[in-house]
Amino acid sequence: MNETNPQRGNRLDPWLDSYATRAYGLRESETRSLFAVASRPEVVSLAGGMPNLKDLPLDELAEATARMIRKDGGRALQYGNGQGLPRLREQIPEVMALEGIDADPEDVVITTGSQQAVDIVTELFIDPGDVILTEAPTYVGSLSIFSTYQADVQQAPIDADGVIPEALEQTITDLERQGRHVKFFYCLPNFHNPAGVSLSEERRPQVIEICRRHHILIIEDNPYGLLDFEGRTHTALKTLAPDDVVYLGSFSKIFAPGYRVGWAVAPPAVREKMKLASEAAILCPSSVGQFSISNYLDNFDWRGQIQDFRTMYRRRRDAMVDALSEFMPMCTWNVPEGGFYVWVGLPEGLDAKEMLPRAVTNLVAYVSGTAFYAGGRAGRDHMRLSFCYPEPVDIREGVRRLSEVVTHDLELVNLFGPACQRPSGGVSAPSPDQV
C-alpha cells in the first residue's frame, strides 16, 4: 500500500484512518509478488520454495485417506484440541528422533505449518520496538511476521559455517550498550533459507553459550534438517540446550505442505502459552490434516520417502551447481549439502533487485537477496536460486537464461559503471564472501 498518511477515509478506502499501526507495515513480500509471474508455464522459476511432490504415492494416499475417513471421520471432521491431536503429538518425537532430538509429546504444540509457530512465538515475546536477532540473511516469511509485530530486527552475519559467533556476540553487545535487550535469536541452523549453509558442529555450543550468557531465547527453525543429501544429521540446538530453545518443525518438506501441519517443541511454560495463543487465533489446527499426517506416519514408509526426497533433491542440486559452473563463472556460490537453495553472489556492480524484471522477461525467475534482509538494508549483490521444484533439465535451462541476463548486465556495468546501490552499512550487512 502507498497510503501512509492516515486520514478520515477516502474514496479508495473508507477505513484508511482506522487501521492499527502495524497494518501500515504490511506489504506484498518480494517472494509473494513473484508467485503470479513465476507460475506462467513458460517461465523457469528458480524463485519459489515449493517442494516437489511428484514422487508421492497419490493412489495409495487416496486409499489410506478414504480408510481414515471411514474409520475416524467422526473425529477427523470435528473440532480438536488446541495443542493438537494426541496421537500425532506422540508420533512427532519419532520424526525428531531421526535427528537425535529427545522430545516429550507433552511439549509439542501442533500449528498451521511452522509459519504459525513463528507467528505465535513472536506474538508471545515481542512488544513493538523489541529486538529480534536473526542471521543475515534470513527467511523472508519470518521477516514478514516480525514486521507485523513491529519488531526491531537486527541481523548478524553468517559465513559458510553459519552464523559467526564473534559477530553474534558483537551485535548483542553493541545493542546492550545502547540499552537494548534481544528478546530472541531466530536461527535456521540447517540448510539455511536462503543461504544454503549449515551451522557447524563447533559453533553450535558457542552460539548457545553466547545466547545463554545474554539471556536470549533461541528459536530454532528446522524445516530442512532431514534433507541432508548424504543422510547425515546435525546436532540440534534443542538437544544441546532444551530449556533455552523453542524448536520448530514441519511436515511441509518431508511429506507435503498442503495439510499445513507444523509443530513447535518448547519449554513447558512457553509451550503452555503457545497453546493458549494458538487456541485464541484458530481454536485448533485442522483435524483432517492431523489425522491424515498421523495416518501417513502409521501406514507408509515415511523414512524411505525422506530418503527418496534426498536423492531427488541431490540430483537437482547437482543440476544447479553443474549449470552454474557451466554458465555462470562470473558469479560465486556455495554447494549446499541439503535443503532447497543456492545463494549466488553477483559480480561487482550488479543489482539483483533491478535485474529481476529483465530475468523474468528472459523467462527465468529468482528471489533477489534483498528479500532476506530487514528493511531492505542489504542483499542486492545476491540471488536465491531454488532447485527444489523444477526438473533438472529445466534447472539447467533456467540457469542458462539467467546467465544471459547476468552477462548482459555485466556488459552494461563495464560500459557505464555499476547500477548496484551498495548496502547502506547497517549492523547487519554481510560481505559477499561471507556465505
Next chain:
Amino acid sequence: MNETNPQRGNRLDPWLDSYATRAYGLRESETRSLFAVASRPEVVSLAGGMPNLKDLPLDELAEATARMIRKDGGRALQYGNGQGLPRLREQIPEVMALEGIDADPEDVVITTGSQQAVDIVTELFIDPGDVILTEAPTYVGSLSIFSTYQADVQQAPIDADGVIPEALEQTITDLERQGRHVKFFYCLPNFHNPAGVSLSEERRPQVIEICRRHHILIIEDNPYGLLDFEGRTHTALKTLAPDDVVYLGSFSKIFAPGYRVGWAVAPPAVREKMKLASEAAILCPSSVGQFSISNYLDNFDWRGQIQDFRTMYRRRRDAMVDALSEFMPMCTWNVPEGGFYVWVGLPEGLDAKEMLPRAVTNLVAYVSGTAFYAGGRAGRDHMRLSFCYPEPVDIREGVRRLSEVVTHDLELVNLFGPACQRPSGGVSAPSPDQV
C-alpha cells in the same frame, strides 16, 4: 498463569521476564478449561459448541476424498495462494446467496476457520487500548482474541431482538465524550452465541445507520445464519451496507469444522490487507481442506444437508425447551429459532460460575454467562446451554440433572441469602430479562 510480576526468570519459567505485554493477558478460557471435564462420557455436556456430525455420509465422503486426491493431489498437497483456492472462492458466494448476499469471489479471503478471520481483522485494526464494541454478551472466542490484542472491549446490551439501537448509540456517544473512538462493532446478528437471539429486521438498518454516522466498521460474524429451523433467512448487514461490513462465514456448522475452513468478505482495500496479514501468519490456508470442501460443494447435495441439519437441531432445541419447561420453571429462557444455544437466566441470588463445579459433580456441564463478558464484568446470572451435540434424550437428562443443582442452590439462597456476586455495574451489564 499466576505470574503477573515480571522478573529475570525463575525456576518454573526462565523466560518469564521476556514475554510481551499481551502474553500476560493469555489465560485458559472458561469454555476451554471445561473441555477436559465435559468430555468424560458420564457427563452430559451442554457446554460445548461442537456440531453434531453423525448424519454426514462418511462413506461417500471417504470415496469422494479419495477421488479428489487421485485427481488433484498434486495441487491439494501443495502450498496454495494466501487468499484461498480460486475455485472455492467462486463457490462461497453460492453459499452466501442462500442468505441473499451478493459477494464477489475477488473479495473472499479464505481463513483457518472464521476464528482466524476475527484474529486478522483485529490485528489489522486494533492498537493496544483501542475500543472494540460488541454485544453484551458475545462470543467467548472473539473476546479471547480481542484480549490478545489488548483491546478495550465495551459491550452494548441486547434484548430478544438483538442489540438495542438506543443503547448502542448511547454507548458510542459516551465513549466519544471521553474522546474515545470505536474501531469496530463486532456483531453476531443471527442465532447469537451465547444468547440465541437474532437482530430484528427493523433494527438492522438502524444499527448500520448508527455505525455509519460514527464511522464505525461492522464485523458481521455469521456462522449460524443458515441454521434457521424454519429455513428462513435474515437480511445480512453486508447486503445493507457492503462497504461498511466485513462479513465472516464458516463451513464449521453447515458442513464440518475439522477442515478449519472459514472465510471473510471485505471491502477491497480491507480484503487486500487481510490477505497479506493471513499470508504473513500462515502462508496459506490448508489446500487439502479447501479442495475437500470444494469437492463436497461440487459433488454432494449440500443444500439438502443443511436442511437435514436444521431438522436435527430443531428437534434438539425442542428437547431442550421442553425439558426446561418441565424441570426448570424457576429459570427464564428464550426459545431460539435457529443455531445452537439457549441462554438461561437463573433465579435471583444464584451464581452460574460458582454453581458450575456442583453441576459437574452432578454430571452435567454448561458455560457460565461470565465467559461472554469482557473482564468478567457480568453474566453470573446466566448459563449458556448448548443443544447441538447431545442426543435429545441426553439433553433432557442433562437439564434434569441441572435442575437438581439449581433447586439445591436455590434452597441455600432461601436459607442463607444470595451467593451471587452482582455484576459490578460496567457499561455492559444487561439485565436478566434483556435476552
